[in-house]
Amino acid sequence: MLPDTFRTTRLLLRPVVVGDANAIFDTYAQDEEVARYVIWRPHRNREETLAYIERCVATPSTVERTYMLVGNDDHTVRGAFALRRRVPHRLDCGYVLARRWWGQGLMTETLSEVAAWALHQPSIFRIGAVCDVDNIGSARVLEKSGFVREGVLQRWLVHPNISDEPRECYSYARVRR
Ligand SMILES: CC(C)(COP(=O)(O)OP(=O)(O)OC[C@H]1O[C@@H](n2cnc3c(N)ncnc32)[C@H](O)[C@@H]1OP(=O)(O)O)[C@@H](O)C(=O)NCCC(=O)NCCS
Structure with a gap:
């Protein structure tokens, strides 16, 4: 199971709900x-x-959870x-922060907490x-959170605000031996 919540020094991570729509739109979702x-x-x-929230809420919480950072x-x-x-022994993650909160260590704090939880689960070997x-x-957040750069994934993801063509991405992970 993915937890209902995470807590860090400054943040609570709790599942997104329909009532978050205005806050998400106003704080970061419309920001280019x-x-x-x-x-x-x-x-x-x-x-x-x-519509985005409804997709998140409809996804089984065993497979994926979207948390709000509050x-x-x-x-x-x-x-x-x-x-x-999507595969029981490994997790992957994505994250976003409203611009006014950038540069204060909040995402490093969040990712470090989630990774520490993950690697304490007997059935999880990789995040x-x-x-x-x-x-x-983002690369810096991953490195500060103890993730290791494994290589470059060629033509891995389309980032449509830069280009319509798939782009190179770094793959990062923390694993349990
Ligand atoms: C990426 C993101 C989550 C970082 O969150 P954050 O809370 O500001 O990150 P932190 O403060 O924990 O750490 C950021 C680090 O990156 C560095 N950094 C940020 N932008 C940088 C840039 N353009 N060039 C060089 N370093 C940069 C900061 O200096 C800091 O490192 P430091 O502590 O060594 O100085 C945030 O910028 C964001 O939401 N970006 C837009 C969404 C996004 O790109 N998500 C990730 C998709 S993979």
Whole structure:
């Protein structure tokens, strides 16, 4: 099972709900700079945000969970973290933070906590993530969270806000021996 929540020093990770639509749209989903290296296009309206949430909620929580990052102090939405378990022994993840919260160590704090949980589960041996080779901030978060760069995946993902052609991505992972 993927946990219902995670807690870090500054954040609570809890499952996304339909009631988060306005907060997601207003804080990051329409921001072109936030969306630069991700697989989705900036949302043009609240309906697109709602459709995204409905897809998240409809996905079985054994396979994937999308968590909202909310401040422990102010309870407001700061970003999102998706954790996927399509194969039982390994996880992969994706994450996004509203621009006003960048550069304060919040995603490193989050990823480190999730990875520590993952590698304490007897059935999980690997947690991985990929990022565009130009996404220096994300690569840095992964490295600061103890992930090891395994190589470059050629023509791996389309990041539609940069190009319609699939791009090179770094593959990162932490594993349990
Ligand atoms: C990537 C992202 C999650 C980082 O979150 P964050 O909480 O700001 O990250 P942290 O503060 O924990 O660490 C960021 C590190 O990257 C560095 N960094 C960020 N952008 C950088 C850039 N353009 N060039 C060089 N270093 C950069 C920071 O200096 C920091 O490293 P440091 O602590 O050694 O100084 C955030 O920028 C974001 O949401 N980006 C848009 C969505 C995205 O790209 N998601 C990942 C898809 S794979």
